[in-house]
Amino acid sequence: MDAMVLVMALVVVVLGWSVHQVRSKRKFGRHKWAQILLAVGLLAAVVLFETDVRFNGWEDRAAGVVGGAASTAVWTALTVHLVFAVFSVVLWPVVIVRAARNFGAPPHPGAHSAWHRRWAPVAAIGMTLTAVTSWIFYWVAFVA
Template sequence: MDTMVLVMAVVLAVLAWSVYQVRVKRKFGLHKRTQVALAVGLLISVGLFEVDVRFNGWEERASGVAGGRPSGLVWTALGIQLVFAVFAVVLWPVVIVRAARELGSPPLPGAHSVWHRRWAPLAAIGMALAGATSWVFYWLAFAA
């Protein structure tokens, strides 16, 4: 759990830096490479995290448990986090794959750019909300 909190902080910082590179400095190739690296890194991290949770659980490690079980507030925070996480996990790869197919190599603005400028910010917002809500869940379950 601790590692994923740090991973999400790094992912969001690099994501913001990558968006800055493409929007302000117009470094399309750097943005593409960064997004692909983030996606692969996050996929590996989340995969390892899921294996850990499946084998070791989290409920018995949660603090603030009542009767050996996490509180309703913890479960609510987890549910909200999962909504944003699933949204980001579904949309972010779609944005990346479509951009890789449509924007060429090296990537340059084109007909697909309109779609990308509409959906990529939503994917980034989804990722930011997944990160923020994961920190809330972490705090409620393990730190409060």
């Protein structure tokens, strides 16, 4: 759990840096590779994390949450996090694959740009909200 908190912080920082590279500096290739590396790295981290959770669970490691309002807060935080996580797991790869297929090599603006400008920010916001809600869940379940 602790590692994923740090991974998600790194994802948000690199995501912001990557968006800055393309918007302010027009470094399309740098943005492309940052997104691909983020996607591959995050996929590996999530697979390892989910494997750990499936085999070892998380409830026993939670900070004394046994029932009542605390338990409700934990499950609510987890549910909200999962909504954003599933949304991001579906949309982010679609944005990346479509960009890889439609922007050419080296990447440059083209016919696909309008679609990308509409959906890439939605995916980035979804990923950021996934990170923020994971931190809230972590705090409620393992710290508070």
